Amino acid sequence: MNLTIIGSGYVGLTTGTCFAEMGHHVICVDNNTEKIRTLQSGAIPIYEPKLEELVKKNVAVGRLEFSPSIAASIAESEVIFIAVPTPPNTDGSVDLTYIEKVAREIAQALQPEMGYKVIVDKSTVPVKTGEKVSQTIKHYAGPNVQFDIVSNPEFLREGCAVDDLLHPDRIVIGANSEQAMNVIKRVYQPIHAPILETDVNSAELIKHAANSFLALKISYINAVAKVCEKTGADVELVAEGIGMDKRISRHFLNAGLGYGGSCFPKDVKAFINISRTLGIPFTLLEEVEHINDTQHIHFLDRIRDRLWVLKDKKIAVWGLAFKQNTDDVRESIALKLCEKLCGEGAIVTATDPKAMHTAAPILNPMGVKLVEDMYECARDAEVLVIATEWSEYANADLQKLAGVMRNRIIFDGRNILSPANLRAVGFEYHSVGRPSVEEA
Ligand SMILES: NC(=O)C1=CN([C@@H]2O[C@H](COP(=O)(O)OP(=O)(O)OC[C@H]3O[C@@H](n4cnc5c(N)ncnc54)[C@H](O)[C@@H]3O)[C@@H](O)[C@H]2O)C=CC1
Ligand SMILES: O=C(O)[C@H]1O[C@H](OP(=O)(O)OP(=O)(O)OC[C@H]2O[C@@H](n3ccc(=O)[nH]c3=O)[C@H](O)[C@@H]2O)[C@H](O)[C@@H](O)[C@@H]1O
Numbered sequence: 001m002n003l004t005i006i007g008s009g010y011v012g013l014t015t016g017t018c019f020a021e022m023g024h025h026v027i028c029v030d031n032n033t034e035k036i037r038t039l040q041s042g043a044i045p046i047y048e049p050k051l052e053e054l055v056k057k058n059v060a061v062g063r064l065e066f067s068p069s070i071a072a073s074i075a076e077s078e079v080i081f082i083a084v085p086t087p088p089n090t091d092g093s094v095d096l097t098y099i100e101k102v103a104r105e106i107a108q109a110l111q112p113e114m115g116y117k118v119i120v121d122k123s124t125v126p127v128k129t130g131e132k133v134s135q136t137i138k139h140y141a142g143p144n145v146q147f148d149i150v151s152n153p154e155f156l157r158e159g160c161a162v163d164d165l166l167h168p169d170r171i172v173i174g175a176n177s178e179q180a181m182n183v184i185k186r187v188y189q190p191i192h193a194p195i196l197e198t199d200v201n202s203a204e205l206i207k208h209a210a211n212s213f214l215a216l217k218i219s220y221i222n223a224v225a226k227v228c229e230k231t232g233a234d235v236e237l238v239a240e241g242i243g244m245d246k247r248i249s250r251h252f253l254n255a256g257l258g259y260g261g262s263c264f265p266k267d268v269k270a271f272i273n274i275s276r277t278l279g280i281p282f283t284l285l286e287e288v289e290h291i292n293d294t295q296h297i298h299f300l301d302r303i304r305d306r307l308w309v310l311k312d313k314k315i316a317v318w319g320l321a322f323k324q325n326t327d328d329v330r331e332s333i334a335l336k337l338c339e340k341l342c343g344e345g346a347i348v349t350a351t352d353p354k355a356m357h358t359a360a361p362i363l364n365p366m367g368v369k370l371v372e373d374m375y376e377c378a379r380d381a382e383v384l385v386i387a388t389e390w391s392e393y394a395n396a397d398l399q400k401l402a403g404v405m406r407n408r409i410i411f412d413g414r415n416i417l418s419p420a421n422l423r424a425v426g427f428e429y430h431s432v433g434r435p436s437v438e439e440a
Contacts, residue, residue: 001187004029004077006070006102008039010161010262010328011122011154012083014051018165020058022190027065027073039066047327047354050162070102071109074117079187080106081152082133083122092269093277094126103133107140116146118183122154124207124267126274130174130200148180151200153207158261159325168193174203208274211267212285217252218259219291225255225433226298235433236415255433257337257387257413258295260322262330265292296333296413300340302430303383303411311345314406316381318374319388319414320352320359327354334387335362337413341385342366351377353392379404389414398425 001024005016008030016028030036038045042059044052058064067073074080084098099121106119119137121130134149141147151174156164171188175181176199185195198206225235235255243250259265268289275282307313322332329335334350341348349369352359356370363370371377374392378384378401386393394416402408402425410422412431419437422429429437 001025001079002077003027003079003081003187004070004073005081005083005122006030006073006106007082007084007098007123008032008035008066009083009085010046010048010158011156012081013039013044013046013055014048014156014161014165015081015083015122015154017051017054017058017064018162019187020064021054021166023063024187025063026058027067027077029067029070029073031068033068036066036068048158048161049325054162070105074106074109075111075114077117079118079120079183081120081122083154086123086125086266086270088266088269092273094266094270094273096125096129096132099123099125099129099133100136103136104140107137107145110137110141110145110147112142112144112146114145116148116179118148118150118180120150120152120184121204122152124153124211124263124270125151125204126208126270127201127204129204148175148177149200150175150180150184151203152184153203153210155207155210158328159323166191171195172198172203172206174198174200174206176200208267208271211264212271212288214252215259215264215268215292216285216288218254218256218264219288219295221253221255222258222295222432223291228433232435233433234435238433254389255415256295256389257299257333257432258292260331260333260336262322262328265289265331268292296337297340299411299413299432300337303385304344306409306411306430307383310341312347313382314347314349314380315341316378316384316405317341317348317350317368318352318377318384318386318393319390320350320363321355321388321390324388324390325354327358329355329358329362332359332388333413335359337385337387338363338368339366342368349377349381352388353390375400375404380406382407383409383411386410386412386414386416389416393417398422398427402426 003024003026005012005028008028016026020026087095089095130149130151173184228235239253272285320334351371351374408427410429415431423437428439
């Protein structure tokens with residue numbers, strides 16, 4: 001099938017590439033001409049495991065192309081996916097201006113002789129956005145264009161997006177016409193995954209409800225972690241114990257510094273805002289957000305309690321990306337921690353295996369020194385903070401680390417190190433919701 005993806009960011013580029021890998025002919029469009037030039041030159045603007053090889057392979061066989069032009073691309077495509085940003089406004093509502101602009105651009109490009117088109121929203125949008133997109137296209141398109149709107153929310157995680165796209169837990173297709181539903185089922189025909197067929201409103205709601213529920217699990221375990229810290233219990237054992245119940249599951253019960261990224265923070269905010277607008281305040285989610293907002297502040301309080309004064313103390317931070325296996329630093333808790341440490345006058349050095357270039361424009365003005373090598377970053381540090389769950393840090397050479405640090409003190413905000421191993425090497429070790437290993 002011929003497909004167009006409008007918006008070639010994390011979702012658009014990875015989705016378009018995986019559609020090409022499934023055998024479709026895909027044009028990825030973006031209005032950022034620099035990004036399109038980069039892609040056309042064979043370079044990939046983001047770090048996402050497995051993506052580069054799939055892009056190269058599918059470009060080489062002629063199934064994947066990049067274009068700055070919506071009009072030229074949709075003329076040839078049976079299905080048009082929208083994957084543009086839906087960032088938060090300051091009041092938590094969703095900024096839908098990107099979606100609205102694309103709807104107008106599609107409308108202006110549609111011609112009756114192009115035949116029936118299915119326009120699919122893949123961006124995360126508030127319930128009832130599909131209706132607005134449909135009205136907008138009808139308003140701006142000429143007479144006799146034939147189209148349907150479908151909601152097909154995306155559940156990929158950054159860092160494992162390709163696997164998530166090719167082996168999803170489920171595919172949700174929200175359509176109000178059988179014809180549109182059948183077209184999108186054909187798009188996904190090569191994928192072996194359960195398909196949930198819904199109406200458009202339900203599909204839109206599924207996405208916000210799913211992300212909010214995952215965020216809720218994280219805040220829940222972080223709240224439990226605080227109780228563990230006060231009582232000497234171990235949150236890892238508690239998570240294992242509750243997660244063994246299949247109704248709960250161990251997934252997304254990792255206590256830490258809280259959730260970051262471009263999605264959970266904004267989507268929880270959006271769902272709170274949508275509910276409030278509907279006159280049914282979702283106070284449970286307000287608490288989820290509050291727990292998340294205060295989680296790294298509580299962690300910082302513990303570092304300050306240990307060092308008394310942070311001013312002039314050298315603190316090394318391992319990890320800047322909002323999670324492992326990505327160079328994305330949007331809403332990264334690690335950056336928030338760096339900002340607060342600098343704000344109190346600490347001398348901060350930081351490192352990350354992939355996100356140095358994305359973090360630099362934010363951290364350089366704060367005075368954070370970025371150091372490529374993780375051990376050099378920790379040299380002479382009084383405290384090492386682990387802020388992202390990279391496997392490099394989980395597998396660190398502790399003897400080597402002990403040799404470079406001024407004090408052997410670690411604050412592990414992602415619980416990736418083993419207290420027993422740290423005790424053996426003579427480290428003082430503090431993590432989230434687990435008993436500390438005190439100074440030897
Ligand atoms: N990043 C993620 O892991 C996931 C994101 N989502 C949702 O997908 C949507 C897109 O997110 P990302 O891919 O992360 O954003 P992104 O910012 O990485 O990519 C969006 C792209 O759209 C382009 N764009 C904006 N306006 C355009 C226009 N008028 N015409 C053509 N291109 C245009 C931008 O230049 C950019 O390249 C959001 O609604 C997000 O919530 C959903 C699931 C996962
Ligand atoms: O809508 C989206 O954009 C996506 O948001 C998340 O994916 P993503 O943000 O890429 O990454 P996650 O693995 O969910 O991690 C999000 C944040 O939660 C944190 N986290 C995750 C799991 C956990 O147990 N504990 C925890 O603190 C991570 O460190 C990270 O900061 C969802 O997992 C995807 O299903 C969804 O498609």
